Amino acid sequence: MTGKTVLEMRGITKDYSGNRVLKNVSFAVEEGEIHSLIGENGAGKSTLMNILFGMPVIHESGGFKGEVILDGRAVSISTPKEAMNLGIGMVHQEFVLLPGFNVLENVKLNRESTKPNPISRIFWGFGKTGKKLETLDYPTMKRDVRAALSSLSTSIDEMTPVRDLPVGHMQFVEIARELDKSKVRLLVLDEPTAVLTESEAETLLAAMRGLAAKGIAILFISHRLGEVASVSEHVTVMRDGEVAGRLTRGELDAGSMAEMMVGRRLAASERPARREAAADVILKVENLSVRMPGENVSDVSLEVRRGEILGIAGLAGQGKLGIANGVMGLYPAQGSVRKDGRPVPLNDAASAMAARMALVSEDRRGLGLLLDQSVEDNVTVRAMQAQGGFLRSFMGFSFADSAAIRAHTKKMIEALDIRCTGPAQRVRRLSGGNQQKVCIAGALTLSPDLLFVSEPTRGIDIGARELVLELLRRLNFERGVTVVVTSSELAELRSTCDRIVVVYRGQVQGIVPWDVSNVELGLLMAGEKKKEAA
Amino acid sequence: MDIPDGEKGFFTRTLRDFGMARSIIVCFLAFLLIQAFFLGLPMDQLLSSMLTRFGMNGILALAMIPTIQAGMGPNFALPLGIVCGLLGGTMAIEAGLRGWPSFLLALSLAVLLGGVAGWLYALLLNRIKGQEMTVGTYCGFSVVSLMCIFWTLAPYSEPEMIWAYGGTGLRNTISLAGWYEKILDNLWRVEVHGVVIPTGTLLCFLLACILMKAFLRSKTGIAMTAVGSNPRFAHAIGLRIDRYRTVASILSNALAAAGMLVYAQSFGFLQLYQAPLFMAFFAVASVLIGGASMNRITVANVLIGNFLFQSVLVVSMPVANLVFSDNMSEILRIVISNGIILYALTRKEARA
Numbered sequence: 091m092t093g094k095t096v097l098e099m100r101g102i103t104k105d106y107s108g109n110r111v112l113k114n115v116s117f118a119v120e121e122g123e124i125h126s127l128i129g130e131n132g133a134g135k136s137t138l139m140n141i142l143f144g145m146p147v148i149h150e151s152g153g154f155k156g157e158v159i160l161d162g163r164a165v166s167i168s169t170p171k172e173a174m175n176l177g178i179g180m181v182h183q184e185f186v187l188l189p190g191f192n193v194l195e196n197v198k199l200n201r202e203s204t205k206p207n208p209i210s211r212i213f214w215g216f217g218k219t220g221k222k223l224e225t226l227d228y229p230t231m232k233r234d235v236r237a238a239l240s241s242l243s244t245s246i247d248e249m250t251p252v253r254d255l256p257v258g259h260m261q262f263v264e265i266a267r268e269l270d271k272s273k274v275r276l277l278v279l280d281e282p283t284a285v286l287t288e289s290e291a292e293t294l295l296a297a298m299r300g301l302a303a304k305g306i307a308i309l310f311i312s313h314r315l316g317e318v319a320s321v322s323e324h325v326t327v328m329r330d331g332e333v334a335g336r337l338t339r340g341e342l343d344a345g346s347m348a349e350m351m352v353g354r355r356l357a358a359s360e361r362p363a364r365r366e367a368a369a370d371v372i373l374k375v376e377n378l379s380v381r382m383p384g385e386n387v388s389d390v391s392l393e394v395r396r397g398e399i400l401g402i403a404g405l406a407g408q409g410k411l412g413i414a415n416g417v418m419g420l421y422p423a424q425g426s427v428r429k430d431g432r433p434v435p436l437n438d439a440a441s442a443m444a445a446r447m448a449l450v451s452e453d454r455r456g457l458g459l460l461l462d463q464s465v466e467d468n469v470t471v472r473a474m475q476a477q478g479g480f481l482r483s484f485m486g487f488s489f490a491d492s493a494a495i496r497a498h499t500k501k502m503i504e505a506l507d508i509r510c511t512g513p514a515q516r517v518r519r520l521s522g523g524n525q526q527k528v529c530i531a532g533a534l535t536l537s538p539d540l541l542f543v544s545e546p547t548r549g550i551d552i553g554a555r556e557l558v559l560e561l562l563r564r565l566n567f568e569r570g571v572t573v574v575v576t577s578s579e580l581a582e583l584r585s586t587c588d589r590i591v592v593v594y595r596g597q598v599q600g601i602v603p604w605d606v607s608n609v610e611l612g613l614l615m616a617g618e619k620k621k622e623a624a
Numbered sequence: 625m626d627i628p629d630g631e632k633g634f635f636t637r638t639l640r641d642f643g644m645a646r647s648i649i650v651c652f653l654a655f656l657l658i659q660a661f662f663l664g665l666p667m668d669q670l671l672s673s674m675l676t677r678f679g680m681n682g683i684l685a686l687a688m689i690p691t692i693q694a695g696m697g698p699n700f701a702l703p704l705g706i707v708c709g710l711l712g713g714t715m716a717i718e719a720g721l722r723g724w725p726s727f728l729l730a731l732s733l734a735v736l737l738g739g740v741a742g743w744l745y746a747l748l749l750n751r752i753k754g755q756e757m758t759v760g761t762y763c764g765f766s767v768v769s770l771m772c773i774f775w776t777l778a779p780y781s782e783p784e785m786i787w788a789y790g791g792t793g794l795r796n797t798i799s800l801a802g803w804y805e806k807i808l809d810n811l812w813r814v815e816v817h818g819v820v821i822p823t824g825t826l827l828c829f830l831l832a833c834i835l836m837k838a839f840l841r842s843k844t845g846i847a848m849t850a851v852g853s854n855p856r857f858a859h860a861i862g863l864r865i866d867r868y869r870t871v872a873s874i875l876s877n878a879l880a881a882a883g884m885l886v887y888a889q890s891f892g893f894l895q896l897y898q899a900p901l902f903m904a905f906f907a908v909a910s911v912l913i914g915g916a917s918m919n920r921i922t923v924a925n926v927l928i929g930n931f932l933f934q935s936v937l938v939v940s941m942p943v944a945n946l947v948f949s950d951n952m953s954e955i956l957r958i959v960i961s962n963g964i965i966l967y968a969l970t971r972k973e974a975r976a
């Protein structure tokens with residue numbers, strides 16, 4: 091660190107159709123520092139970064155007020171391309187990858203290495219035309235991409251189509267793409283660790299430190315305050331679109347950051363007492379294999395007891411996510427699943443829901459939401475289609491019961507503290523964390539007696555995280571709903587679950603009680619040790 | 625553009641909410657109307673034709689809603705439904721009925737045939753997801769050509785429909801005078817200061833709009849919209865995607881068939897052979913003017929767009945004929961509608 095300011099954003103104010111989401115926000119980033127932005131869901135972090143990166147959504151909604159100063163010069167960035175030319179790289183909160191293209195192509199798109207060929211030589215004198223006709227230099231590109239990926243310590247095959255990667259790996263590809271841009275001086279990472287397990291996140295944090303040491307400034311957004319405390323030089327805390335405070339290295343502890351974010355003291359979360367689960371089995375899975383790209387499950391057998399909260403843990407790509415998706419009929423599966431003793435046909439989402447099971451998917455934009463529909467439609471559409479809820483019959487036809495939909499959605503908005511302008515707002519306009527809450531509301535509306543939740547708190551701020559976990563516990567305790575939580579965050583599993591299933595290479599590596607030691611859990615996840623029974 | 629929108633003037637905000645394209649068209653229409661007035665054109669007649677064309681084209685434009693909502697894009701295969709309407713129309717005449725019985729028989733046959741055609745068309749579309757617009761356009765063109773053969777060979781015998789010199793083969797243009805010409809237009813027809821209001825046709829269109837709106841809030845309609853907005857989501861909640869695409873195709877083509885007859889009764893003629901060729905484009909263009917996109921549309925888009933598009937055509941026709949040479953209207957119509965489609969295709973798809 092040299093103390094030289096790379097970026098300064100001064101007096102940024104932004105409205106989305108009359109709704110002020112940023113109010114006079116200012117902060118500065120120094121060369122080679124990791125500067126974190128934290129704040130509750132909807133505090134305006136992504137919006138601020140979108141402004142910096144010249145995202146079209148900003149200009150389509152009327153631009154912003156304030157100054158962006160790069161190296162002491164005021165700049166006006168109106169497209170991502172201009173941002174890139176100024177040396178800004180950005181990994182968005184939501185993926186920006188072409189699913190049909192492979193990893194290499196995604197990293198290199200539009201910045202391909204080329205070598206001349208006879209035809210391009212002929213056109214050599216014609217400026218860009220010659221360059222455009224050159225042959226793609228695959229060996230060089232492969233080397234670059236490998237280098238970028240290995241600086242993140244991952245071993246993703248660069249020829250796999252991105253669509254077949256697990257979400258965690260997509261994140262690495264996104265970061266690799268930014269790292270591969272040679273001129274990057276300022277890297278924006280919007281919740282890059284949200285989709286990673288703790289150990290993967292560690293790898294990424296290490297990579298970030300390495301980059302910072304090379305003089306690249308990093309703007310880091312995360313809801314995991316532990317990470318923030320461990321990597322940041324400075325932290326800017328946002329609340330409701332304003333800067334609520336600034337902290338430097340020495341003052342970073344999770345408690346004070348949380349307090350500043352939320353504006354009140356948070357009760358430390360303690361694991362509440364749990365009652366014994368009944369002995370009887372609500373779900374019996376035998377020899378389940380699931381073909382889910384990047385999260386294959388091969389031959390899993392497992393019993394879920396009625397009334398328990400069961401955790402599923404495992405590293406990314408080991409198949410922990412495949413189990414819930416297979417049981418719920420979302421990916422091709424084989425094997426046998428019995429719910430309450432009755433067989434549930436596989437590969438059929440409708441019968442899985444008819445068996446009173448529901449899923450909160452880890453892939454909220456892909457599977458969990460109708461982005462261009464209203465909050466209320468998103469909350470109620472599952473229950474309406476699968477169970478005939480929220481309908482009114484008129485002359486033999488079923489119509490949506492708008493009053494019931496509205497009333498129910500309002501209840502959900504309140505219960506989950508969804509920050510939106512109202513039930514009619516389009517889900518696309520919500521912040522990432524609030525979209526996640528809408529997904530959860532939708533699954534809860536099915537009133538299942540067995541609820542699968544995958545990565546329930548991904549992208550959710552700490553206040554809301556406690557709320558969501560508390561909600562799961564309450565659902566379990568008060569209504570007797572059995573819950574299966576699949577998560578990359580061990581702390582979350584520990585504070586919620588009764589037993590934890592560890593998945594390794596698509597199989598059950600072990601089933602352990604919640605209070606097992608970290609070491610043992612780590613060994614199981616790494617496939618070092620096998621353990622049955624719990 | 626560095627001003628947050630909360631602080632912009634009323635005018636700018638309205639402009640953005642209403643859409644740039646639509647605002648321009650509204651201004652253009654106002655300009656044309658003023659021109660027409662100063663050129664001394666008969667305003668009462670102009671207003672009458674604006675109303676009539678609004679009513680007669682309405683259902684054809686409405687037929688775009690199901691396919692767009694189901695994620696199949698605008699129904700460029702509209703001629704498929706349209707020829708079913710023509711079939712129904714000619715068959716009712718062939719049956720020898722006149723007046724209401726004739727029109728109602730035509731309408732029922734048309735809807736039935738249109739539904740069947742829509743179902744068959746869905747079988748095709750469900751195999752080529754993602755290319756509905758291209759395939760639809762070609763399908764529409766092919767069907768029109770195929771039907772050209774049919775119209776010449778079909779064993780119709782009603783002398784008013786076949787060529788005057790006898791034999792087989794239907795005429796290019798069949799007059800509906802005496803059968804069901806203006807049967808809806810003249811239903812509760814009112815005249816105010818020389819402006820003719822074709823109440824029946826308008827009511828018929830509005831009724832169709834209300835039914836469509838209700839359908840979109842029905843269980844099936846909501847499922848269809850879900851399928852269109854996010855097929856993976858729809859699959860995850862247990863909806864059968866092909867089924868709802870089929871429903872959309874059936875509805876759209878049945879509407880097109882019915883819409884064709886409403887159009888024909890008002891126009892006074894059934895136009896066969898090449899006539900349906902470009903009708904899809906006009907319908908697509910009008911809903912796009914109304915603010916629909918390739919994957920999102922409301923009944924309001926149809927109402928606004930249909931009114932603006934048809935009115936511009938009605939008013940520009942005589943104005944252009946006075947100012948420029950003759951026969952500008954058809955050219956204008958094609959230029960405007962294709963221009964709008966181009967504009968909509970190049971516009972960013974997912975506007976947040």
Ligand SMILES: Nc1ncnc2c1ncn2[C@@H]1O[C@H](COP(=O)(O)OP(=O)(O)OP(=O)(O)O)[C@@H](O)[C@H]1O
Nearest residue numbers: 106111131132133134135136137519520521522523
């Ligand atoms: N395209 C949009 N149109 C209208 N409002 C929007 C749009 N995008 C975001 N907002 C609103 O702006 C506010 C800030 O959203 P933003 O995405 O910046 O939050 P965030 O701090 O990144 O939250 P999260 O941690 O949940 O990702 C929210 O209230 C959100 O509803």
Ligand SMILES: [Mg+2]
Nearest residue numbers: 135136183522
């Ligand atoms: Mg965000």
